[in-house]
Amino acid sequence: MAAPSTALRLTLTCAVTIAWTACASVSFAGPAGLREAVAGQHVGGHPDPPVIGRYEMDAGGEFVFDRSTPHPLLKFDDRPEIWVLSATPGPRGDMLYRNDLGETMLRATRIGGITVFTEARPDGSAAALDGASAPLRIAPLSPTQLFNRFYQASVRASRAAQHPVPFETGQDAEPATAALMADAATVAAEALVDMADHPADRGVLAHVVGVLVTQGARPNAALARGVLTVTIVPAQGIAGRPSSRRIERAAGAK
Secondary structure, three states: OOOOHHHHHHHHHHHHHHHOOOOOOOOOOOOOOOHHHOOOOEEOOEEOOOOEEEEEEOOOOEEEEEOOOOOOEEEEOOOOOOEEOEEEEOHHHOEEEEOOOOOEEEEEOOOOOEEEOOOOOOOOEEEEEEEEOOOOOOOOOOHHHHHHHHHHHHHHHHHHHOOOOOEEEOOOOOOOOHHHHHHHHHHHHHHHHHHHOOHHHHHHHHHOOEEEEEEOOOOEEEEEOOEEEEEEOHHHHHHHOOOHHHHHHHHOOO
């Protein structure tokens, strides 16, 4: 049975206040690969890309692009966040994949070419298929594991903000929601860490005094009285939470 959110808040607040200078990180690992990850039929002399593929960027680094779910998923190897994308047709038969702010993160051509857009390479970096990959999923968590994820997120955010930033839940965690709450906390911490890396946004962190992960009718992020509220919709799975970019924008990032 999950511990009440009040107990989780109090325990985390004490722990983070004592140890906020510690460094921690969170990552998600997907389960074993699926048969759907293999390449498809040949069209126009070019093989279809795998439904779930690993790609290597010409600028360095790799990512997994997972089209096995209703919402395509993207995850860079060096970051914990799984991006939930929407697909829209582009010029010349291309397909554009955008985040929840409408920013294009990936472009796929009709013949399988991939261009990925990152902060370091806003004009795009070509990516080559490295092979099929395991799907991007988040695993179920126990209440103890949820506490650890919230604690790690709190420590990372506190280190970025240079003051304690406790994380709490708006509702008691259930087996069906614990992993989604942990994922939202990890993404929120990622957003605050990213802001700390940008001089123009660093000052905004002084106004963030806590993070609340709660449930609601639609995914959202908002800052009020210093509390950054991240709203998730458990019924929508990983698609039911805002991205780090949206959380950054809500926190006041430029």
